[in-house]
Amino acid sequence: MGWGAGQHGEVADLLWDDVKCFFDPDFMGSLPDVRVPDASAQDWQAVLDLVAEEGWKCQYSEGEAVLPVPRAEVVLSRPADAECPALRVWPTADVLAIFRFHADDEVDFDVDLRELQGQERLDVFCSFLREIGRRLGKPVLMDPEGDSGHPVLGFDVEADRVVLLAEPLAR
Template sequence: MAELRWDDHARWLLDPGRDGWLPEGWVADTTVADWQAVLDLVVERGWALTFVVGCFEMPLPRAEEVLSWPVGAAARPVLSVRPGPGIGVVFRFRSAERIDFDVDVAELRGQDGLDVLCGFLAAVGRRLGRSVPTCAEGGGVPFLGYDVGADRVLVR
């Protein structure tokens, strides 16, 4: 993933001290099968994970089960994943139609962290055959993401 260089492109985009935001990522127009493909990817890659509902840690269920839980439930499921050192990703199961996640960049330092982040975005995008954009917390214009047409992570 060395196409993006920390010093050239990403330092100013992903500096946790800059604005204190968590980049948001997503994959649009998804299905329950797409969610399951991402859950399978997490398990296949051996990424550390924690699945929590409210205050309770539970075994990772199938996507169909999680996405069938009532929308208004007080405790919403959250999947935390560590694809590598310095990178935490939190998936939120809001709907089958869109896979949403936040990237914790508090520990992301230098080229190694950027490579892990790019590898994660590319792995999800390749598994689903879709682009995976990220933007600043709260929305806005995507600034970094996996582009399915180029088959690589690009700064936008």
């Protein structure tokens, strides 16, 4: 792991001044898509287990109904015309990620960039991506809203940290 590893001495993955253009709601859309491609129902379950283990506050709902968090395969095997369930996860009180169970081959969630302003919130977000990426051993990518397939940043499994995947824009 090297120097400064571990939760407390960790150097920030990304510096706010370097990446703030990617957290500009006017530029990225306020709800960019965060995804783990090439996933499986087991990966979804691993995310649910991680949420429970970390003690992150969460709320599972189908339409208006708030329900206990089911097993991933139960959610993913619902009929095609059923409401798309959502799992809201708060890694901290001020930061919300909303997981949407669209498909078993992609773990997919939204974040609200308006909640991710400044270094402290950025660190929370990076830590959240890192926890998910480490648990799954897979990249976790953030795309601009509605522009899937062009990630701007994400958790890199080899580097074991969140890295920029696009050039920041000078404004």
